[in-house]
Amino acid sequence: MATEWSQWPRRHSRAVDVVIAVLLCAFATYASRLADHGPAEGPVVVRSASLAVFGLSALASLALLWRRRFPRTVLVVTTICGVVIGALGFEISVFTTGAAFVAAYSLGLWSPDLYTAKVAPVISGAVLLVTSLFHNFVPVVTGGRVTLVAAALVAGAFAEAGRSRRNYLAALHARAQLAERTREEEARQRVGEERLRIARELHDIVAHHMALAHAQASTAAYLLRSQPDQAQEMLDQLAGTTSAALRELKATVGLLRDDGSDAPLEPTPGLAQLPDLLTSFERTGLTLSLSITGAPRPLSPGADLTAYRIIQEALTNVTKHAGSAAATVRLVYSRLLLTISVTDGGGPAAEYGGGEPDWDGNISEHQGYGLIGMNERAVSVGGQLHAGRRPDGGFEVTTELPLEPPPLEPPKTPDREDKT
Template sequence: MSTSIERCIASHPRLVDTVTVVTLFVLFLVGARISLPGATRREDLWPAVLLAVNACAGVLLSRSHPRTAVGVTTLCAMTASALGYLLTVLMLAPAMVAIYWLAVLTDRRTTRSYGIGVIVMLVATATILDPLDHPLVLKTVAPVAYVLVPVATGSTRRMHRAYLDAVHTRAEHAERTREEEARHRVTEERMRIARELHDVVAHHLALANAQATTAAHLARSNPEQTRRMLNDLTGTTSSALRELKATVGLLRHADDVGTPLEPAPGLSRLPELIDTVRSAGLRVTLTTVGRERPLSPGVDLTAYRIVQEALTNITKHAVGATACVRLAYSADRLAITVTNNAAATVPAGPPDPVVPVPTRGFGLIGMRERAHSVGGDLEAGHRPEGGFEVSTALPLYPQPSEEEERTP
């Protein structure tokens, strides 16, 4: 109910001001008639009429110029007090309305200063210039109470409006934050899917291209090996289609029909990956240092994809090289190093530390993003003794044992 009334008042401010001014004018005249019992003739009420007109005109300025409105209405009340009128609540109604709007539209300091000033001037005028010697309590205590009421009411409304504005601002900020977070999550998901697609397509297409090129080269000189290469090519393309289907399945909902249930690849499939790369003509050696420890799914997938991308780059850019994959397990880290000994990549000049190279494609960028996404880091560059090296260190995040899982 109160909300609908406030909306109606806010939507018709001129009508509300007009009704308020007419009401205050009538109240002022009634208060003048009551507070000056001896004024029975019409001529005795003309000063009250003029003061009422001026006070109501000042009230019309309350919304746009609240300080001016308080000054005009206070001056009219002081004049009425000097003429012998007792400052009742009816005659102080215009000043009370102006003070109320001052408290609503200005700050606390301004309200307090004007309120004290109005009280001092009204009490001083009623005490010093009162020609009819009204009771002292009515000339002092009553004006103070009449001024404090609109000050308190207006201040309360101002604080309530400030609270509502703060709540509205917080709600808008929370809504913007939710939208930004949603856009950020969508972007991260798109980047993750793009990395998966790049790793799958680039790796298998590079292997398929290497196998097809080798088969075409050996077609006449070694038909038997050519048949084996073509069989490996069939397996490579089938594996590419399976992984591509699994990756595209990330875009579906979990309850969609046909959603792949195959787990994401990890280091357990590293021997299969190395055999596939070897079928393309690349010599690969695998070395494991330390005791193998369980990996979280994200770290396991990241490690596999980094090795896959590194071997794919060697297959494409270092034909005839020998690749070495080294896995080193420590207490809390897994260090992965993939190197090749291609002499063509040796930089001229004296031996230097591993020199990082600018990334021309998305392979190194994707590997670095994968490593950072699980809290690791990655370095890639030319080796002083020749070839290229990709090294990364990933956190292990060990999983609890079965006995620990059973223990509450």
């Protein structure tokens, strides 16, 4: 209820202006009958109501109806009306020239020129004060002149307060709009990052399991006539590989349909599942060796998943592209980093990720999505990746991952222009 009443003057500004105009005209007409005879006697009625004062007051009050659109013109008109009232021999006070001070407040509040908004009301008050001195210099200090000075100060103070509040609300509105735009941009960025993350997961899952399934199916086809028992065993492993692929695909794609249910999810892969990963590759006939240097230390969840996926992708490339049937996985733990190396013996037909990366680790787009995905995963957790052929033959993928998560960047402070 209180909020509705506080908004009523703003919604009915024209009615408010009419009420103010009528009251000021009535006050000015009545005050023109009074004369100030000093502190002893005070204001007393010395004359009857003047039709001229009523006409000038009505003109000044009527001009206030346009004080929002033409504040400078209205201030000039109301000031001239006050001067004419004084020239006719009537006492100039805040009551007889109230319209001029309302116009001064309006100019200080709505004028686009800040200098004019501060100087024009002072000039108007000074003109009215000087006019009152010409009319009756003695005594200098009268109640009417004190009210003139006080009214000028109050009008300026209220105008400055109103302007400051309006600017503050405008700044709040602009800041809210900026926050809304920033929130929408951040939401779009997060959606893009999530899509990229899911695309990487799908690529790794599909590439890994399809490579294993292809190797197992090829081996089973080769052994089907000569060694049917081993071929049957390989087909059983193929069924397990495809089942695992379906489970991981369901868990990953299920993130896109998350409805907030409490259905159990598959655990996020990490180095704890590394033995199972190596076993799945060994079933395809790939000979693997694992070496760990240094005391194993836990990684952040992001770095742990990144390490697992990089090893998985590197071994998948070995299975698909390398001419060698052996590979070596090395984990080196230092005080700050985990260095992972996946090396194979290579072969004449080995091509990794669709291209030939440089030895310095520069990964370009024309080299396929496998190496690009590994590089992006490493960079996303604050690490770096190098991939290329070794001088003595073979291919090696080396990545360095921090054991501690990288520090977050402080949020950028909007420029001063954005704040206002």
